[in-house]
Amino acid sequence: MIRSRPRVYRGLDKLKDFQGVIEELQLSNYSKYAALHVEESVERYIRHIYECYSNVAGQDTIRYHFDVQTTKELEGRAPIASNFDRKLICSAFRSKDLLGGVTDLYLRSEIE
Numbered sequence: 001m002i003r004s005r006p007r008v009y010r011g012l013d014k015l016k017d018f019q020g021v022i023e024e025l026q027l028s029n030y031s032k033y034a035a036l037h038v039e040e041s042v043e044r045y046i047r048h049i050y051e052c053y054s055n056v057a058g059q060d061t062i063r064y065h066f067d068v069q070t071t072k073e074l075e076g077r078a079p080i081a082s083n084f085d086r087k088l089i090c091s092a093f094r095s096k097d098l099l100g101g102v103t104d105l106y107l108r109s110e111i112e
Helices: 007-013 019-024 030-035 037-059 066-075 084-096 105-111
Strands: none
Touching: 007 019, 019 066, 030 084, 066 084
16 A cells, blocks of 8 residues: 555655654554545655654664664654753663663764
């Protein structure tokens, strides 16, 4: 179904580097939305998700470490606008609940 929608498929293909995001996407209802002819909105939303996570990740090497736990920790957070969110994210990063797959100490210090 999704492969027959090239614009949506291309957007999802770009997200594949963020494995946790892909795993958390709920695509089971996609056929219902496709019937509503909202492909352009879905494509725009996927692009927005990609841009947000790309801005957070910065470096390409970090993208592969966005696991499900990292995705859930960051979902709905606004660290630029909220001191609470910023502190929560910093705490989660220090306790390795965020980007736990990044084990290189130098890289972790660069991220922080």
